[in-house]
Amino acid sequence: MAILQVTSGDVSFEDALSRYRQGDFVPNHDGKVSFGFTRDVIWTSVLINNASNLPIKKFFYLDSAWLDSANFYFVRQNKLVANVFTGDTLPFSSRRSQTRMISEAYEFKPGLTQVLIRFESKDPLLIPLYLTTEKMIQRNLEINHYFYGFLYGAFLMLLVYNIVLSASLKDSRYIYYSLYLVSFLSLNIAYTGHGFKLFWPEALFVQRWAMIFFLYCYILFGIAFCFEFLKLKTYLPLVYRLNHLIYVSLILLMLGVFIYGDQLLAVNIGVALTSCLVVIFISLGLLALKNGHAMVKFFIPAVFLKAGGAAFSAATTWGAIPYNTFLFHGIEIGMLIEMSILALALAFNLQEVDKARITAEVIAQYDHLTGLYNRRAFIVNTTPLWELGVREETPFSMILLDIDWFKTINDKYGHAVGDSALKAIAKTLQQHIRKSDVLARWGGEEFIIFLPNTSQQAAIQLANAIREKIASVTVSHDGEGLSVTASFGVAEYHCHMNKLEELIKLADKALYQAKNSGRNVVCDFPSLITLTSQPQEIAQQDAV
C-alpha cells in the first residue's frame, strides 16, 4: 500500500492517479493506520494481482467506524472500471454492505488491479484496512458481537443496580453514577457505529453529531458524578461552589460548538476536555483524601485504570503507538473496570449507611447521660411484656421514682453534681433489677421500672430495697460525699386496665402521694405508705 496525504485543498481521482504515476505516493512500509485528528485527505493505492485464471471475490474491510468517506476507485489497464462510495456521509441503509464497519466487495479479474481509495473523516482518521474474505469479516464481527454483548451487558447490569439503589436510597450519587454510565454507553454506541446501524440508519445529522453530543454529556455527568461521589460539598466546599458555573460553562460550550458547526474542532475540544477530566478527577480525589474522605480509596485507582485504558486508545488513535485492536479498545475495558470499582464503592457506602442507620437507631433508644433506655424505648420494650402478662394472667407491676429535691442539688452544687447523682442512681437501679425487668429514664430526674411476673407486694419490697440503697449512695462533691434520696410510686396491673399508660398513671399518682408524704418513701396505689423515713430538705443532707 502506498499513501498520499493531501494537507491542503483536495485532489480529484485523475489528479491522484497521475500523482501516483509521478511517484508522489509513499510506500506504507511501517503499516501506519492512525493519522490522528486531521482535516487532511488520505489517498491510498493498493495493487492487487490475481495470479489465477478465475475472478476472485475479496472484501476491503475497515476496522473503524469513524470514516466519513471511503471512495473506492478500481483501475485496470489504466482505465477506471468501478467507483464505489461509502462512509458516514451516506445513509447506512444505502450502503451496499450492511456491516457495522465499512466493507466493500470486489471481484478481481485475473491480472493486476489498482485500487485507489480516498479517505476523509472529521473524527480521528483511522484506517485499519484489510483485504479479506467474507468469512473472516463474519468471524471478526462475531468476536465483536461477543465483546460488545459482554460490555453492554455488564454496563446495563451496573446501570440497573444503580437505578434501583438510587430509587430506594434517594442518594444523588447513584443517580449521577447512572447518568455518567448512560452517557458513556451512548457515546460508545455512537462511536462504534452501533447507533448508525441500529438506531439512526437514515439520520446523517445525528450520525455526525451524536458522538460529540454524548462526549460532552459524558464530560458533564462525569464532573457531576465526581463532585457528588467525592462529597465535595462537605470535603471541598470552595470547589463545590463552582459546580453550577462549571455546568453552565460546559452547556454553553456545547451549544457554541454545535452552532459553530465545526465537527473536527468540537471533537478536538471534547477529547482535550476528557483528558483534563482525568487530571481534575485525580486532583480532586487527592484533595478529598487529604480532607478525610474514605471513599477516595476506591475512586483514585478506578480513575487511574480508566485513564490508563483511555491513554492506550488515544495513543493508538493518534498513531503514537502501533495500532492494535486490543489497545484500541482500552478505553472500554478501562471504563468497565472503573465503573465496576465505583459500583463496589457505592455498595461499600451502602454498608456504611446501614451501619450508621443501626448506630442511629441504637442511639435513639438510649438516654445519653445514664445509658438507660429512654421513654420511647421503654414503651417499645414494655408493650410486648404487657401483652404477654395480660394473656397469661400473670401479675406485673410498675415502679416510678423521682429524686427528691433535685432542683436544690443542681442549684446548690451545680449541674455536674446533679448529673453524677443521676448516673449513680441509674447504676444502683441497674444493679437491683432482674434481666427481665425494663428500666428507663422517664424524664429529667424520674426513672421507671416495669416488673413482669411481679406482684404489688414484691414490687413494694424491691422499691424499698432500692430506696434504701439510693439513700446510702454518695455522690462526691469537693472531696465530700453527698447523699440523695428518692420517692417511689408503685402500681400493679388490674384486669380493668386497657393500656400501659393507665398503669403508669397509677404509679405516678402513687409517686405524687409519696412526695406529699414527705419524700424518701414508697407509696403504692391505692395510696398506702409502706415505709417512711424522716423527710429531709436536701440542703440539710450534707456529707455522710
Ligand SMILES: Nc1nc2c(ncn2[C@@H]2O[C@H](COP(=O)(O)OP(=O)(O)OP(=O)(O)O)[C@@H](O)[C@H]2O)c(=O)[nH]1
Ligand atoms: N443535672 C441535671 N439536672 C436535670 C436533668 N434533667 C432535669 N434536671 C433538673 O431536675 C430538676 C427537677 O426539679 P423539680 O421537678 O422541681 O423536682 P425536685 O427539685 O427534685 O423536687 P421534688 O421532685 O419535688 O423532690 C430541674 O431543676 C431540672 O433542671 C439532667 O439531666 N441533669
